[in-house]
Amino acid sequence: MSDISPEEWTAILLSVRVAVIATLISTPIGIGVAWLLARRDFWGKPIIDAIIYLPLVLPPVVTGYLLLLLLGKRGLLGAWLAEHLGIVFAFRWTGAALACGVMSFPLLVRPIRLSIEAVDRRLEQASSTLGASPWKVFATVTLPLALPGVLAGMVLGFAKAIGEFGATITFVSNIPGETQTISSAIYSLIQTPDGDAAASRLVMISIGIAVLALIASEWFARRATQRLHGN
């Protein structure tokens, strides 16, 4: 592993940064959405549900292209954001984070939603009769009991984000040092005549990260069951 080149390091660190930012920003949104889907009935809920899971079933290239249409430099929202707020996603690492966030969102939301659904509503009722407002019920009962599911969702989301390829390369291309993540670096390397050795190093690293994420997720899931049975 000592012969990892600076370019490879750049790609690894960029992947980690993109995945961390994507996960940290998606998590609070994901918790909110998961709570809404688990605990509230509202008009249009099936549509919201479908939109969230769309990136899971659409070809990633399609998601990336849609992001480009929406948030590219001449995109519907992208042009406005760039002009009024100076926020640019296209061909920037922030765009990579956004693409990864969107692609990993369904995987992040699902375990959180399931763990919130598993929280006994009778405990939430007990909490409210003890004087807890709906927000405090959520903060002191629902969220702590769903926490292992939240962590599991974060791990899964992170793993998806760090490996994301299709949507990212379509939306922000493959620019070394700016948007070239591990996946797009591997893609470039295996198209280069002498890239095999470097590619297999990066392949090993991504396998390592994926395995670690799965182990962590498994561990959190076990914690969840223990916690809900409480002793």
Add this chain to the structure above:
Amino acid sequence: MVRAPRDATAARKLIVLRVDVFKQLGEFSVDVAFTSEGRVTGLFGSSGAGKTSLVSMIAGLVQPDRGIIAVDSDVLYDGSARIHVPPHRRRIGYVFQDARLFPHLSVAQNLDYGRRMNRLTRDPAEETRITEMLDIGHLLDRRPGGLSGGERQRVALGRALLSQPRLLLLDEPMGALDEERKAEILPYLKRLRDAGDVPMVFVSHDADEMRQLATQVVMLKRGRVAAFGGTEILPRIIPAA
């Protein structure tokens, strides 16, 4: 609406609980009206008589279709005025049949929960008095998962009391316990009643329990008030050994 004679043995704190509600629940409906001033108002009836639906409405967990619920002059629900005070603002304690202790918190944290939520100042003397009255001092560091049914129910009782409610709802607090454990809880409930700190609504289908605890009885049958008065209205059944 029937009004029972004033409870002659009433201790310090008394309230007037006024309930006049209608709620359709599928094929079944609850249509109940009474005004009670007792220390312990018993809601008596067989299962399916609407007892739990009624206490859930008093607690604010279930909203009636119409009617009025008031504690003293404080209106908690008024269908025609569109008033529905949410449960957390009613200051009504609720001890559920299944205790419902928070599994992620210790017994001490469970007991302290209501004080934290209501931002009350700590009252160590009161905490000691209640943990001693309920004999739960030795359980404080434990998690609810490891407690027996009787212990759980006593902690649930303490948790509700320490939230300083103006009215305490006891929904078959011994319903999930076997005979032996029931005999373990009953004395604590009597102690609580005689301490007279907080008026209670006690729900049970057991005439014997009711006789021992209630000062007034609302007898419910299929969602309606069948009788209202003192414990003498309870059926005289010799319990099968």
